[in-house]
Amino acid sequence: MKKLMVVCALGAGLMIYACGGNESKPAEKKEEAASKKSVVDADAEKALTMIGSLDCTTCHKISEKNIGPAYTEVAKKYEATDAVITDLANKVIKGGQGVWGSVPMTPHPNLSLDSAKVMVKYILSLKNQ
Numbered sequence: 001m002k003k004l005m006v007v008c009a010l011g012a013g014l015m016i017y018a019c020g021g022n023e024s025k026p027a028e029k030k031e032e033a034a035s036k037k038s039v040v041d042a043d044a045e046k047a048l049t050m051i052g053s054l055d056c057t058t059c060h061k062i063s064e065k066n067i068g069p070a071y072t073e074v075a076k077k078y079e080a081t082d083a084v085i086t087d088l089a090n091k092v093i094k095g096g097q098g099v100w101g102s103v104p105m106t107p108h109p110n111l112s113l114d115s116a117k118v119m120v121k122y123i124l125s126l127k128n129q
């Protein structure tokens with residue numbers, strides 16, 4: 001049960017609905033917008049706490065380039081699809097270089113894929129800021 005909740009919390013926007021029970025469904029478009037928003041709202045705080053408690057802020061700022069790219073720039077570069085979120089989460093875990101320049105990002109091998117995904121999702125939500 002606990003695992004299921006985590007999957008629901010971390011899953012794509014639509015999964016929130018899948019986990020949310022059988023409430024009456026609004027028109028499909030509305031549903032998509034609403035579920036996207038709720039994912040961001042629910043996870044933003046969690047993501048910020050994680051980002052703050054890890055070393056991310058040593059190299060990243062929200063909207064200015066530091067050692068690593070600004071999170072807002074990362075958000076502009078990528079579509080927030082599941083595949084992209086998984087790729088970027090894996091990169092945070094394994095580290096890497098060459099996308100933004102020759103400076104490498106250090107690996108974070110103790111992070112779970114789920115935690116990394118929460119942070120990446122939040123970062124990609126900064127597109128419009």
Ligand code: HEC
Binds near residue numbers: 099102106
């Ligand atoms: C030692 C400095 C450093 C730390 C610490 C660091 N990063 Fe990075 N990060 C970088 C650099 C440098 C890049 C650009 C890598 C490249 O050019 O491929 C980057 C890139 C990224 C990207 C974009 C990857 C891509 O392929 O476009 C994301 C997302 C990211 N970092 C998230 C995080 C998160 C979350 C943390 C904390 C867990 C973190 N970073 C910690 C330096 C760092």
